[in-house]
Amino acid sequence: xxxxxxxxxxxxxxxxxxxxxxxxxxxxxxxxxxxxxxxxxxxxxxxxxxxxxxxxxxxxxxxxxxxxxxxxxxxxxxxxxxxxxxxxxxxxxxxxxxxxxxxxxxxxxxxxxxxxxxxxxxxxxxxxxxxxxxxxxxxxxxxxxxxxxxxxxxxxxxxxxxxxxxxxxxxxxxxxxxxxxxxxxxxxxxxxxxxxxxxxxxxxxxxxxxxxxxxxxxxxxxxxxxxxxxxxxxxxxxxxxxxxxx
Amino acid sequence: xxxxxxxxxxxxxxxxxxxxxxxxxxxxxxxxxxxxxxxxxxxxxxxxxxxxxxxxxxxxxxxxxxxxxxxxxxxxxxxxxxxxxxxxxxxxxxxxxxxxxxxxxxxxxxxxxxxxxxxxxxxxxxxxxxxxxxxxxxxxxxxxxxxxxxxxxxxxxxxxxxxxxxxxxxxxxxxxxxxxxxxxxxxxxxxxxxxxxxxxxxxxxxxxxxxxxxxxxxxxxxxxxxxxxxxxxxxxxxxxxxxxxxxxxxxxxxx
Numbered sequence: 187x188x189x190x191x192x193x194x195x196x197x198x199x200x201x202x203x204x205x206x207x208x209x210x211x212x213x214x215x216x217x218x219x220x221x222x223x224x225x226x227x228x229x230x231x232x233x234x235x236x237x238x239x240x241x242x243x244x245x246x247x248x249x250x251x252x253x254x255x256x257x258x259x260x261x262x263x264x265x266x267x268x269x270x271x272x273x274x275x276x277x278x279x280x281x282x283x284x285x286x287x288x289x290x291x292x293x294x295x296x297x298x299x300x301x302x303x304x305x306x307x308x309x310x311x312x313x314x315x316x317x318x319x320x321x322x323x324x325x326x327x328x329x330x331x332x333x334x335x336x337x338x339x340x341x342x343x344x345x346x347x348x349x350x351x352x353x354x355x356x357x358x359x360x361x362x363x364x365x366x367x368x369x370x371x372x373x374x375x376x377x378x379x380x381x382x383x384x385x386x387x388x389x390x391x392x393x394x395x396x397x398x399x400x401x402x403x404x405x406x407x408x409x410x411x412x413x414x415x416x417x418x419x420x421x422x423x424x425x426x427x428x429x430x431x432x
Numbered sequence: 433x434x435x436x437x438x439x440x441x442x443x444x445x446x447x448x449x450x451x452x453x454x455x456x457x458x459x460x461x462x463x464x465x466x467x468x469x470x471x472x473x474x475x476x477x478x479x480x481x482x483x484x485x486x487x488x489x490x491x492x493x494x495x496x497x498x499x500x501x502x503x504x505x506x507x508x509x510x511x512x513x514x515x516x517x518x519x520x521x522x523x524x525x526x527x528x529x530x531x532x533x534x535x536x537x538x539x540x541x542x543x544x545x546x547x548x549x550x551x552x553x554x555x556x557x558x559x560x561x562x563x564x565x566x567x568x569x570x571x572x573x574x575x576x577x578x579x580x581x582x583x584x585x586x587x588x589x590x591x592x593x594x595x596x597x598x599x600x601x602x603x604x605x606x607x608x609x610x611x612x613x614x615x616x617x618x619x620x621x622x623x624x625x626x627x628x629x630x631x632x633x634x635x636x637x638x639x640x641x642x643x644x645x646x647x648x649x650x651x652x653x654x655x656x657x658x659x660x661x662x663x664x665x666x667x668x669x670x671x672x673x674x675x676x677x678x679x680x681x682x683x684x685x686x687x
Binding site for chain 2: 208209211212296297300301302304305307308309310311
């Protein structure tokens with residue numbers, strides 16, 4: 187199957203996904219379950235990575251800014267900008283694409299090969315709507331919150347790293363963080379996160395839903411899902427940055 | 433009654449079903465048999481609507497599948513219960529939740545009413561004390577029974593079973609066969625079973641449709657299967673020594 191065929195099939199899938207849920211109470215139940223599975227269970231890894239990435243960015247910047255003509259508060263400023271603009275929304279979403287993407291494609295793929303999706307269809311349930319819509323809603327609702335947390339932890343991680351290593355003064359760092367704060371950058375990061383959240387929920391769902399064969403194919407679909415989700419996130423990141431900041 | 437006329441289905445230019453016509457009656461256990469690759473599963477999937485036939489008509493009590501609106505299709509699907517080969521139970525749901533699932537989706541009942549119904553069908557399939565267990569925590573035979581319970585919880589008019597005995601020991605297989613037959617007669621539903629298991633065919637096959645290379649090669653009852661001279665079905669059913677001897681003994685008894 188060529189790429190164009192896959193893209194067409196993906197959009198046909200989305201048409202089935204965006205239908206009115208057959209029963210709102212069941213949809214609500216599924217939504218809460220997905221928020222827990224796709225969102226809350228990712229809190230640990232996001233907290234851990236964003237804290238240390240923020241720390242590393244601050245240390246790297248401090249080590250590279252050794253000229254006496256460059257003020258030290260630029261370390262806080264650069265860390266803030268890097269974390270808000272790229273590390274929190276893009277890097278964390280690539281991490282989530284790996285963690286959540288493989289989970290989505292393997293769980294839906296397993297449902298496909300064990301005929302659980304057929305069972306839904308026989309009952310007269312729109313399986314795509316039932317399985318995928320709550321995932322999209324859950325990721326689009328929860329990931330912006332997760333990324334806001336990652337931003338905070340990243341900047342805080344930089345602060346902790348600086349004070350522990352003694353590479354810069356905490357006052358300089360805080361001044362740099364507060365310097366030239368642009369709320370639009372938060373909106374930009376959250377807009378990107380919303381788009382990436384949609385991609386993280388739908389591309390793995392597509393790979394899982396249309397899997398054919400057995401466990402080996404589910405594994406392959408899972409790998410492909412992660413690869414393609416990451417590729418699409420990186421490409422969209424480029425275009426969104428051009429559109430929103432260019 | 434389910435009427436099938438000139439059913440035709442192909443995949444990528446390869447015909448799998450080549451003009452099958454037959455009928456399945458109420459209160460009877462109808463069986464589709466045939467070798468692997470003969471088109472049994474495709475036939476069953478066409479009947480339940482998982483495959484769309486390329487040609488031909490499937491009529492459910494006069495309702496032709498080609499003439500139904502989306503809403504009518506959905507309603508028809510709610511009258512269908514299906515037991516899948518592997519059970520197809522939802523791993524993340526308990527036994528109780530699995531059976532309650534169709535009720536939650538389609539009925540406006542209170543939780544206690546739904547629970548009553550779940551307990552009733554669980555009792556009907558002789559399963560108790562496993563309501564809160566997950567599918568992975570129960571045996572294969574129990575999973576099949578849960579699948580049957582889920583299939584009948586909505587009071588279906590049509591019950592389809594895809595190899596309900598596969599992977600079960602002979603005793604459990606007989607229990608499942610008898611259960612399906614009892615339910616069919618008790619609720620006067622139309623049951624269609626796709627099976628490889630010749631024991632089941634002989635035990636409960638009130639109407640048997642034998643497929644060979646996508647064509648209906650023979651149809652009749654489990655009694656007629658002993659007397660038939662049709663070469664295709666004789667070669668298929670009596671390929672084992674045991675069944676050949678059973679047939680000889682039966683024919684000698686008649687003489």
